[in-house]
Amino acid sequence: MIRRLFLVAAAMLAVAGAAEARTVRWAASGDPNTMDPHSQNVGTVTMMLQQVYDALIGRNRQLGLEPGLALSWTQVEPTRWRFVLRQGVKFHEGEDFTAEDVVFSITRALQPTSNFGIFVDTIDRAEAVDRHTVDIVTKSPDPILPNKLASVFMMSKSWSERHNATRPQNTRQREEMHTVRSTNGTGAYRLQSREPDVRTVLVRNNDWWGWADAANNNGNVTEVVFRPIASDATRVAALLSGEIDFVMDPPLQDLNRLRQAANTRVLEGPEVRTLFIAMDTSRDELLYSDVRGRNPLSDVRVRRALYQAIDIQAIHRTTMRGQSVVTGTLFPEQVNGYVREEDVRLPYDQARARALLAEAGYPNGFEITLDCSNNRYINDEQICQAIAAMWTRVGVRTRLNSMPLAPFFAKIQRDDTSIYMLGWGVPTLDALYSFQSLLATRNGAQGDGIWNYGRYSNGQMDALIQRMKTETGDARQAAIRDALRLYREDVPHIPLHHQMIPWAMRSNISTPHMANNQPFFRWTTVN
């Protein structure tokens, strides 16, 4: 009898336990390479670490700024920002979160081995004013510092020192650093176990400060199990068979099937990533062309001709199966500075393209090689194939040189290209990031023109970028608008589309779609 009672009690406990534990099994093609918050600035790392670590400033569902570990921030002087910190916050291993940790984390992100330079490039130093107030001093006025700090995670000073991890991993070291596989954040989830390339398990941190705001942070997930699955077909199969609940990067050709399957659904949304064609506008003679003695791409008429030869709607319909947002500008509307009036394409017009080429002195066209990655963006190789065919049709005989991302980026970063396709995300969600990296004249300074492999250089553009860096308010917005107009008129790039990122999941999962392709499980519910 007692034994039976005991069994009943055990069964009841088991049922209660089952109701409590809500697990999301999550898959994507790539695994995070490290758990160090300042080492590698790539999406796969951030998508995991943003569950575990908090930044001073958070982002809401629309990617707007909201208080994170800092409750408020003000620009007390042009080069001094003051942050008032949240009190009573503890790291997962029990340390109190204080101003010292902020100073430490900013300093750590400033180390040469950090990959997060772009987010702290204007910072001179951080100073603790008192236990819960921090001043960040910048070298020059930086109007978008809060946008940048939303990407800098806060670590515990004492924990990092104890584990000899005060700098991000140095590749020359022979020893693995503690932070490569261990974390100690303040975030909504704690890292419970990590087997690289196999399984990463996060469990809910019930002491997280954000759960108090239950209306906003309404997630009920108690455990997140991340499993990387590299093969597209297997990832979809695992979702269909119910072994996985949530897939971040389902292949486009399987979307219809996932929409029609009984237990799965597809959540669609735009990504803050824009694909465009960039080209060598600076050399006197192109490296990969049959034109001798002059550079056809330095002539805006030729750039326009190539632009107007592209039937972007066909690419949208056929190559992308509708999963793209056609654009005529440099970044999508989520980015600060977007102007709808400037988001207009030059019309698709083959006759006009041929006329422009003739006008520019190339009535018979010319030959050119288009460099393209084949495993970096959604359907990148197919897009380039389509474009090569379209250009060839108006007389610009295009040879396609497509390769995996490792050799592709190595090649274009040597400026060893005449024309290439690139996709660009905007983690700061501010126009400056795109203009500065892609269109500023390269001058060796952090950020300026580092991805400008066509070495486009336009004094007018540089002046506008300078204004974006220093001015604030309406004057700054006006500078961005002028730069967007110049972008449209001078055609330094041929814009193509913003990527759409479909997320596929079991029907009992609901989570807000995030345009930076970074899910937040604090907002995820399992029914």
Add this chain to the structure above:
Amino acid sequence: MFSFIVSRLLQALPVMLVVSFISFAMFAYVGDPVAIMLGQDFTEAQRQALVRELGLDKPFFVQFMTFLGNAIQGEFGLSYRLSRPVAELIAERAPATLELALCAAVIAMAVGVPMGVYTGLYRNSWLSRFFLTFSLIGVSLPTFLIGILLILVFSVWLGWLPSFGRGDVVRLGWWSTGLLTWSGLKALILPAITLGLFQLTLIMRLVRSEMMEVLRTDYIKFARARGLPNRAVHFGHALKNTLVPVITIAGLQLGAIIAFAIVTETVFQWPGMGLLFIQSVGAADIPVMAAYLMMIAAVFVSINLIVDLLYYAVDPRLRIGRGRGH
């Protein structure tokens, strides 16, 4: 015997050297690890610092000699991609690949040999015809397609077996095994079949033709004439004599199974060395790729050595020949 082993080992050295040179030379074409490591934001100064740090600014031969010097000491450095010691990464993945390869080999032998015997004995039965047709599929379909078909049928439609991963593993010292848990065993079935199918059909066809060959020989006829039961003739006399070439081929194929588990591991997200290699190629992670290729070369060299030694033990002519000093 001892001098034979030493001479074989000395012959293996130049092989390893050439393999390491070729693989190292290939890395010039897989792309620039620096571009991958720096991510989207960096300065020219940071780029050059990293190039210097990795020693990529040195001439090719200096890089190669440094690599070789470290490799001899078993020091393959830190993975560019994962910031972890390469030797540790490979040691961590080796059990998964070896278990998978061994299971695939066992399946291939355990199923392939009986099927071969059956089709050799009953050449015209419908079951033999079925086996032969089936073996044609195993030979002609590419591995990834077989894997995906199995996933579709057994995971998506029937829901019996997991479509990816290794299930739960048990750690025995540094070795992690999936053979001791129910989920680990279930996870092993589909990848082992996928990996072993080609070898299975190969062994089946080999046993079949050998059986047919042997059954025609005089000593089999003689055994039958003596009135021995069929079972004794088929298994005691015929099969035993077919097994020598079968074992040789199976041994050599084991190396191939380990080396070419890459495709199967990718399809099933099997956390072995092949998957590690593929991911390293994607990130131009030279230290891991180099160590992996060296290790595979070492596996082949040592398997060949063992096979040579087996010949030496099995074939008396080899021993006598050497003994007479020819």
